[in-house]
Structures are given as structure tokens and as C-alpha cells.
Amino acid sequence: GQQVMQIPQYQHVQEGEDFTTYCNSSTTLSNIQWYKQRPGGHPVFLIQLVKSGEVKKQKRLTFQFGEAKKNSSLHITATQTTDVGTYFCADLNTGFQKLVFGTGTRLLVSP
Amino acid sequence: DTEVTQTPKHLVMGMTNKKSLKCEQHMGHRAMYWYKQKAKKPPELMFVYSYEKLSINESVPSRFSPECPNSSLLNLHLHALQPEDSALYLCASSWGAAEKLFFGSGTQLSVL
Numbered sequence: 172g173q174q175v176m177q178i179p180q181y182q183h184v185q186e187g188e189d190f191t192t193y194c195n196s197s198t199t200l201s202n203i204q205w206y207k208q209r210p211g212g213h214p215v216f217l218i219q220l221v222k223s224g225e226v227k228k229q230k231r232l233t234f235q236f237g238e239a240k241k242n243s244s245l246h247i248t249a250t251q252t253t254d255v256g257t258y259f260c261a262d263l264n265t266g267f268q269k270l271v272f273g274t275g276t277r278l279l280v281s282p
Numbered sequence: 283d284t285e286v287t288q289t290p291k292h293l294v295m296g297m298t299n300k301k302s303l304k305c306e307q308h309m310g311h312r313a314m315y316w317y318k319q320k321a322k323k324p325p326e327l328m329f330v331y332s333y334e335k336l337s338i339n340e341s342v343p344s345r346f347s348p349e350c351p352n353s354s355l356l357n358l359h360l361h362a363l364q365p366e367d368s369a370l371y372l373c374a375s376s377w378g379a380a381e382k383l384f385f386g387s388g389t390q391l392s393v394l
Contacts, residue, residue, distance in 0.1 A: 204382060213372055214380040259324055268337060268379040272324035
């Protein structure tokens with residue numbers, strides 16, 4: 172079956188440093204969604220990418236979809252302690268209504 | 283109202299018990315989902331309901347039985363669970379198949 176891997180599994184940064192998580196798939200990605208899950212919380216939708224090569228920004232967050240639609244990335248500029256949590260990419264298999272989550276990257280930000 | 287409400291928040295049950303998890307949304311969403319999440323793992327899809335009909339069952343054991351009484355409600359009936367079924371059970375809803383998911387805060391289930 173489809174595997175969506177994220178690297179790194181875990182990253183610990185100092186506040187103000189940048190952070191990037193990469194999402195890679197064994198098959199061509201359909202629509203990529205990104206979610207953030209705070210410790211003890213539930214996943215919260217961040218953004219959806221549909222087109223090859225698409226780049227979207229939300230304040231300090233930049234999301235990219237690879238040209239070949241086999242990978243995606245999330246970059247956070249100048250992290251803040253409020254960025255702490257696990258970031259999941261998820262591939263939306265629209266034909267089967269299935270959202271397959273990546274393995275996740277846990278981000279810890281020290282003040 | 284942009285919330286998905288799940289009850290109970292915590293549940294402890296024995297392996298012979300029968301219990302139900304409940305999920306409610308009033309956003310008019312037509313798709314509802316059950317996910318299971320183990321600690322430090324991604325959510326895993328269990329069931330999808332589309333327009334109140336079960337459209338996906340991800341080979342979930344029959345001790346988990348979903349029910350969608352109406353477009354706003356989703357239940358998960360639990361019977362004869364195993365300790366390895368202990369996990370966070372998340373309900374979600376969306377407008378349709380290609381739309382973003384709204385998750386509830388989950389039910390933390392412990393099976394003793």
C-alpha cells in the first residue's frame with residue numbers, strides 16, 4: 172500500500188531558528204494536506220496543495236508541492252514556542268475518500 | 283459552529299464491556315470519519331461514512347461497529363475489545379471527499 176514518510180521524525184530547535192519537514196511518497200501524491208497536532212490535542216488543518224510545483228504561504232509557514240508530485244515540504248521561518256507540535260502531511264486519495272497520513276515530524280522549540 | 287464534539291473524553295473499559303463513542307457535528311458536513319491514533323503515531327483511518335452510508339471499512343475487526351443515525355451523528359460501538367485497542371479515537375467530518383477534515387478532540391480509550 173501507499174507509504175507517506177516524513178523526515179525528520181523529530182527536531183528540537185531554539186526559538187528563532189528555522190524548521191523544515193519533508194514529506195515523501197512511494198507513489199504519486201494526489202492532493203496534499205498538512206495538519207498540526209499540539210501535544211495532547213487533535214489534528215488541525217493547515218493547508219491543501221493540489222497543483223504540481225505549488226507554493227503557498229501562511230505568515231511564517233511556507234508549503235511546497237514537488238514538481239513530480241512525489242514530495243512536499245513545510246518550512247517555518249523563525250520558530251516560536253507556539254509552533255510546538257507534530258506536523259503531518261496527508262495524501263488525499265480522492266477516488267477512495269481516504270486521507271493517508273504521513274509518519275509525522277515532532278517539533279520542539281526551546282525559548 | 284465549526285466544532286466536532288466527541289464524548290466521552292476518556293473511557294476505561296474491561297474486555298467484556300460494551301461501550302459507545304459518540305461524535306456530533308452541525309456544520310452540514312456529509313462525510314464523517316473514525317480514526318485511531320496510537321501514541322507518537324499518525325492517525326489511521328477506520329471507517330468513512332458518506333451521506334450516512336458506510337463507504338469505507340479499512341478491514342477493522344468486528345468488535346468495532348460504526349453507526350451513522352443521521353447526518354450529524356456518528357457512533358462507534360465497542361464490544362469485547364483487547365488491550366491493544368487502547369488508543370485515541372478521533373472523529374472527523376468534511377464537506378466532501380476532497381475537502382479538509384475537521385477533527386474532534388478525541389476519546390482516549392484504555393482497555394484493561
